[in-house]
Amino acid sequence: MSVDLDEIRRIRAEADCLCSAQQVETALDTLAQQITARLGDSNPLVYTVMNGGLIFAGRLLPRLAFPLETAYLHATRYGHRTTGTLLDWRVRPTQDLRGRSVLILDDILDEGHTLAAIIEHLKSEGAREVLTAVLVHKSHDRKAYPGMRADFSGLDVEDRFLFGCGMDYKGYWRNTDGIYAVKGL
Template sequence: MPEFIPLISQQEIQDRIRWIGQEIAQDYKGLDLVVIGVLKGAFIFLADLVRQITIDHEIDLVGASSYQGTLSTGQIVFTKQPDLELKGRDVLLVEDVVDTGQTIAKIVEFMKRLNPRSIKICTLVDKSERREVQINVEYSCFCLDEGFIVGYGLDYNEKYRNLPAIFNLKL
């Protein structure tokens, strides 16, 4: 039976998202912002975040996976590409967790080919424990060093995304 050890409460998450949303709105004021969520894990975070960004912006989604079952293949497969034109626009990639950095680095590399004016990264959790690629995360709600985390969009084998807070999962 899995054990869920509370790490970050629902209230802490909402407070931090409100603050990050205000910071993004200030930083992108007067710019042509496109917020792009990385499926599937970021969808809950993305929905709450975009409601806190008080400037005009557009929303899109990208799907990328490096997993087959529960194991990483080491190769990134795009399951969905952006629908919006990104040339000359300011892109903010929204990710649930930046862990090894491999996936988000490949997404950034792909996005650069679409010629945006800028690309920045926003993540719910910046988890440096297993970082393999140097990646600059401009906006981070929480930094964690270790643990297998679930809840608030983060999953284990597609389960537990629905939990309203973030937990350390012990199997």
């Protein structure tokens, strides 16, 4: 598969900036304060959902000044299912979760079906509690269940095709500092 780098560059050049780098930094600081207040004394295990959560985790974790363990997982839903816990695990959780507080970090809560299935799986493995943190909450009514939100959300963003801060356009621009929307989408 050949990538048209001119198209990739054009998408970034024409994109609408929805949240500036400074707004992202402020959101990260606020998230860190909220997470510290809730989990600072609980010895949590923090899972990053790959690949989108990588940039978010790399920017958030240094702001959490309390003892924690980190790990990662990588899961996608099977086919076109929209409910249930059937996941295609690329990398499964490997730590013993029994009795642990677990925090899941991901870049965005869009529809949330995969995140809901990951939560269910971690609970079934014995986690005492499973909390979620996302940089972006996409505003729409197509969530996995009505009113679904992460326990910690940084920025509420309109329902558009987003990239930046871990979110990608055709595998590119995860490394962009702000949150951008593809022009016209």
